[in-house]
Amino acid sequence: MTALVAALKPGARFAPLLWVIIALAIAAVAVAIGGRIIAQQIVSGLMLGGIYVAVAVAFTLTIGVLNFLNFTIPTLFMLTGMVAWGLTAFGLPFGLTGRWNWFPALVAGIAVTVLASLIVERFTFRYFKAKHGDATEHAIPLVSSIGFLLVFEHLVLIVLGSETQRFPTPLRADINIAGVVIAIPQLASLALSLGVVFLLSYILKTTKTGRALRAIAESPDTATILGVDVNRIVPIVFLLTGLLCGLAGALFAINYSDVNAFMGEHVGTKAIAAMVLGGLGSIWGAIAGGLIVGLTEVLAIHFFGGEAVQIVVWSLLLFVIILRPQGLFGASKIGKGKL
């Protein structure tokens, strides 16, 4: 109870957690009123939110440390699923009929994604040198990342086509709690996604590399003076971005079975929304934001239909950016989302 009171104070450390608790409480009320159908919606919302969380953390990490809105993130997400599907479709790595075929395929997909992310780093930050600082200078890596978005998306279209494909998912097991069906892979995915993000947050706090990342987020110049090798640390941000997007893409492929060359756009947009809700640069905010966006999306579509959701969600986000640029929760952050 004391912890709850402490969390209620503005700027408190556990504020995002509190929001999650409030959201769950509202969900419980909704279930009490709406019954099994609503409960089912909430479960799917949280599962979807788990995917958003991983992508939102990728966005928020890049903005927090490098002040860079990385537009390749949605494509990286898509790349994992499509590469994995492509491999299984061509019978790789273990032939067409292997029961565990999907697993190495997804691992290979993630590896390709990480590689792609590192290529992006090489061509956006490594050679980037602005001659004079000015107001539009921070857009340079953003423009490069849009170039990469085109390259990756159209390479996938050329090699693997534009049709929606079915990703073979061998694991189909559901548990049934009071009439609410929960797919075990989905539950595992949510746990895995959150687990990885918690681990990342722990790494940022405790390890030497994590401290270096946070130093760069504060000020690249000061970090350099303090002996942080910025050129060695920056690729780590992209490595983590690739891993997070790869993980999210793999989990999406397992759970929703459908993959196509455009699947990143929807998830990317929602992840940006989640990041804004949580505050740019805040990992805990991105977790809370991701779950809330997932829940809101599923429930709003259930009650109001798709178009209304877009208006409501984006108006809300516009207000949040303008009135509470630190995000809804005011949690501690890596970096300040500078400028």
Add this chain to the structure above:
Amino acid sequence: MSAEAILSLRGVSKAFGGLKVIDDVSFDIPKGERFGLIGPNGAGKTTVFNLISGVYPIDAGQVVLEGNDISTLPSRKRIRNGLSRSFQNIRLMPHLSVAENVMLGQHSQALGLLDLMTPVGWLPRQRFRREADAALARAGLDIDPGEVVSNLPYGIRKKIEVVRALMSKPRVLMLDEPAAGLNPRETADLAAFLKTVSDQGVTLLVVEHDMSFVKNLCERVVVLNFGSKIFEGTLAGAQADPAVREAYLGTRRVA
């Protein structure tokens, strides 16, 4: 408070995140004087400039210009009241030409809609442009006014910044380390030029580390250390003052 003071600081204080960087600083600058603001590195000289020009709001005290309290006046309006400044690191607009940078200095003199709509870029003999060219010539800058400033050498850019600050027809001109990085000949030229500016009735407030430049130019100095005023008077007096000597000890001997 002497009646002829053009700029006065009265008990000005400023803290950043709990750290007091300027602590109860007061001084008066008489009209037409060449006034120096000196002190060791980190004494708060540039912060005083930023407080006078309104880059940050002050926490306590008053900044008074010609009898008017300008402490809460937005920085863009202070230049209209006759307060102009240069910057420690050159802050010319890197993507503008020499003439455009200098014309920017006239901005406070050209706020009418008609002035704003004048296509100065297309009219090389228009009044604003002629004034800018003339000011460059007066400062002895024989350069192509169409040159983009980032392509020019350091000494020239430093001088262009002084010219830009003069374009607003200031009554008080504040210069933040105008001689830093200049060679001895350029420094002497600059001092001579500033004396002609002063002779036209412009009050000068100069932050500078080069003590021979200060000696040559300034009639009176204020010495700051750790955000507090420790001395006010002539430079010779400052050099003899034990508190000033102690403040500089270990960092730099007063020349």
Add this chain to the structure above:
Amino acid sequence: MSGYWAGILAILSINVIFAYSIYVTAAAGQLNLGGAGFQAIGAYGTAYATTTLGLPLWAGFAIAITLTAFVSFLIAFPVLRTRGVYMVLATYAFAQVVSGIALYTPALGGAMGKVVTEYVPVWPLIFSAIGVTFLVFYLMASRFGLAMRALHDDELVSTIMGVNARAVQVACFTIGGAIAGLSGALYAHHFAFVEAQYFSPLLSIFVLLFVLIGGTQTAWGPLIGSVFFTLVPEFLRLGGSSWRYVIFGAVIVAMMILRPEGIVTRTLVAKLSPSRWFAKKPVAQEASLER
């Protein structure tokens, strides 16, 4: 003029006008990633005025331009509180709201789109593009334009020099809005059809690319940028495969490495300017301390 070239010139004209609408804010140092939203207001404004209300064509254009300018003016105050990445996201969110409203409002055709009855041929588009280009060149040559460019380089110093940053930026947003409204109206009447899906985030991204690849330092930038972006994919199409977007993306990445300040920089314009050929020789680069 063959149909193919007429089509390209029409798109090019609309792109040039659209690019200038975003450029006017970017030149003052503000990035707008919501271009499609502003263009959509113009397109739907005239579509509703002419087709639904039956107003004449000139009234449709007047409504499109003033409505977009007015909305831009209103949105400028809150949006300009934000900076950098936040402003990029705020304008992006605004465009999403606009396209959401267009999708959800039956009077605007919803997801089915809306047919626009009045047709505008290609020539007025070309003349409008020339007119807007001239207008922006004039704006950038004016004292007001000088203040904009100064803000782009250094907002703090500009303010100390007496520039009212907020007023200049709001004015730029409003002017940009009016131009975006014009581009939307021309689009609606030339293609005689508007649909919400066209005004997608991708369109906002592309128009910002026109400006940033072209260069924000001079008024040549958006012109060169939109010509580059409209014609290069067309020429690549002549090669005849979907590789063109891959090549195009690679070109964008290469451009940012080789010319991060855009194709046209202030220094380049100064170098090519005819008046400079007879000017005094620049001073010799003497050995001097850098900073």
